[in-house]
Amino acid sequence: MATNPAYPFLEMDITKVMSSFKMPVVNVKAVMASHQKNVDAITNASQHAFEGVQEIAKRQGEMIRQGVDDITGTTKNAKALDSLEETAVIGAETFKTLYQSALANTWDLNDMASKTTSKSLGIINKRVAESLDEVKDYFAKPDSTPAQTTTAS
Known part of the structure; x- marks a missing residue:
């Protein structure tokens, strides 16, 4: 290779330079x-998160069915009443019951979501801690010779 003063690094043997580094x-x-x-x-x-979402969706479906059943029953009962006052009282009681039920269901869904999130994040958190401990093994010398076993005959 010709000597080129403009590019002195062309003459350099990179393998020799790199071999000096540990x-x-x-x-x-x-x-x-x-x-x-x-x-x-x-x-x-x-997988845990997916199962949790499935449980939440199932619970929401149950809540919707129950709410529709409650409203349907109340509507049928209200039609049978004779006075407007009775209808208003029944309506207020029904609204209060439905509101309390919705609030309890919201807390239930929140609890389900929280448990699902905690479990999934717990798995990830545990693995992150383990992987940080494993970093030291990345630079350990691998087994150069596998263990040999002999059997007595």
Whole structure:
């Protein structure tokens, strides 16, 4: 290669330069195992979240059915009443009952969502803590020779 004073780095042997640096050897097996555990934890957390969403949707469906049944029953009863005063009293009582039921259902759904979130985030949090502990294994020397077992004959 010709000497070029404008580009002195062209003459440099990069392998010699890099060999002077102490680069750590990365244990690829440890990194891959750690990432597999990460994927497993995310899958597990997602599964719990999905199951929680299904439970919430099921509960919401039950609440809607119950609300429709309550309103239908009240409407039928109100038609049978003779006076406007009785209808107003029954309507107010029904509204109060429906309101209390809706409030209780809201708290129930909130509790279900909170438990689902806590469980899913707990799985992720545990895995993050474990993976931070595993970082030291990334730079440990891999087993150079597998353990040999012999059997006595």
